[in-house]
Amino acid sequence: MRNRWSDRRFAVITILPAFVLVFGIVLFPLIQTFIYSLKNMELTSASQGQFVGIHNYTHALTDSSVWASFGKTAYFSSISIVLELVLGLLVALLLNENIRGIAFLRSIIILPWAVPTIVNAAMWKWIFHPEYGALNALLVQLHVMTSYHSWLSSPWTAMNMVIVADVWKMTPFVCIFFLASLQMTNKSVYEAASMDGAGLFHRFFVLTLPYLKPTVLVLIVMRTMESFKVFDLIYALTQGGPSNGTMVVIYKAYIQAFTNLQFSQGATLSYLIAMFIALLTFVYVKVLKVEEAS
Numbered sequence: 190m191r192n193r194w195s196d197r198r199f200a201v202i203t204i205l206p207a208f209v210l211v212f213g214i215v216l217f218p219l220i221q222t223f224i225y226s227l228k229n230m231e232l233t234s235a236s237q238g239q240f241v242g243i244h245n246y247t248h249a250l251t252d253s254s255v256w257a258s259f260g261k262t263a264y265f266s267s268i269s270i271v272l273e274l275v276l277g278l279l280v281a282l283l284l285n286e287n288i289r290g291i292a293f294l295r296s297i298i299i300l301p302w303a304v305p306t307i308v309n310a311a312m313w314k315w316i317f318h319p320e321y322g323a324l325n326a327l328l329v330q331l332h333v334m335t336s337y338h339s340w341l342s343s344p345w346t347a348m349n350m351v352i353v354a355d356v357w358k359m360t361p362f363v364c365i366f367f368l369a370s371l372q373m374t375n376k377s378v379y380e381a382a383s384m385d386g387a388g389l390f391h392r393f394f395v396l397t398l399p400y401l402k403p404t405v406l407v408l409i410v411m412r413t414m415e416s417f418k419v420f421d422l423i424y425a426l427t428q429g430g431p432s433n434g435t436m437v438v439i440y441k442a443y444i445q446a447f448t449n450l451q452f453s454q455g456a457t458l459s460y461l462i463a464m465f466i467a468l469l470t471f472v473y474v475k476v477l478k479v480e481e482a483s
Contacts, residue, residue, distance in 0.1 A: 222456045222459060222460065223456070223460060225452050225453050225455075225456035226245055226246070226453060226456040226457040226459075226460050227240060227241065227242060227243070227245070227453075228240055228241060228453055229241050229245075229453055230451070230452035230453035230456070231450065231451045231452070231453060231454075232450040232452070241453075245453050245454060245456075245457040246457055246460075246461070248454075248457075249454065249457050249458060249461060250461075254433075254436075254441070255438070255441065255458065255461075257433070257436070258433075258436050258437055258438040258440075258441040259438050259465075261348065261434075261435065261436060261437050261438075262416075262417060262437040262438045262439070264348065265348065265351065265352060265355075265416060265419070265435075265437055266412075266413055266416035266417060268349075268352050269352045269355045269356055269359070269412075269416055270409060270412045270413065270416060272352070272356045272360075273355075273356055273359050273360050273362075273363045273412060274363060274405065274408060274409075276356065276360045276363075276364075277360050277361075277362075277363030277364040277366070277367055277408075278363075278364075278367050278401070280298065280360065280361075280364045281364045281365075281367035281368040281371055282367075282371070282393075282397075284298065284364070284368050285368060285371040285372065295368070298361050298364055298365070299361050299362075299365060300361070301357055301358050301360070301361050302358055302359065302361040302362045302365075304358065306358065306421045306422055306425075307421050307425055309354060309357070309358045309422070310354060310421065310422050310424075310425030310426050311425060313350070313353070313354040313357070313426065314341075314425065314426055317340040317341055317350055317426075319337055319338065319339035319340070319341075319342070320337065322337075322340070324340065325337040325338060325340075341426065341427055341431070342431055343431065343434070344431055344432050344433070344434020344435070345434065347426075347427050347430070347431060347434050347435050348434055348435050350426070351422060351423060351426055351427060351435055354422060354426065355416070355419065355422060359412065359415075363408055363412070366404055366407070366408055367401065367404060370400070370401055370404045371397070371401075374396075374397070374400060378396060379392060379396060382395075382396060403477060406473055406476060406477045407477070409473060410469075410470055410473040410474070410477075413466070413469055413470075413473075414466050414469075414470065417438070417439065417462055417465070417466055418439055418462075419437065419439065420439050420440060420443065423435055423437055423439075423440045424440065424443075428440075429441070429444065438458060438461075438462055439458075439462060441458060442454075442455045442458035442459050442462070443455065445458060
């Protein structure tokens, strides 16, 4: 009995520092942010600190600018995820082949993902520069355009250029996942299908794609969560502009909290983002379980 008590005490002593660290870094800010979302934390307001219940949530859900930012986030997420999945799969299929120099290509494919996002954004900002950018120079040299274009000056092109920057960085990450799944496939099944006369496209759609379904769903969950949290890319490239054309919801939460000093609104948007991501993740996990069961 004494040894059992000693073991429990030792376990508590060893776990306690980690618990304190997690509480201080993760749990306490989450709780404090939730409390802020239930109060009036606008520093310029005379009723600052007053408890308002769910008023901040109802105000956010009836604010057209909030829904517009969610729409821009959904557009950014859907387009970037689709492009990353398609390009990542194509590159993974290439890297899965036994060709000369493939080991070197596999080792360097991860480099764009390893570049810090803020560095990636600074690089693309120079590429998109209206006067000195490499993109304008290349397109003019190829006679695709006759004059230079300001890629980040209109809402539509600015959002699409942000997507290009995100796709360039995250496609290698998606590719590594697909490549790992392809490396675990049963090669004998492909050899048997080839001997039976199955063509390349037939093998891809009948054998490869069904096998990769769980990987696709996992990647969709991961990339959806990450794309809803993209902040530094927007901050470095466009800062939500022009004309709020790239004002995704996480950047709007930042503006509300640290520019407008409306901390309660920023906290409310943060929790709305978290709840939306949790709902999407729940749906994806349910779909994944159904796929595994079938």
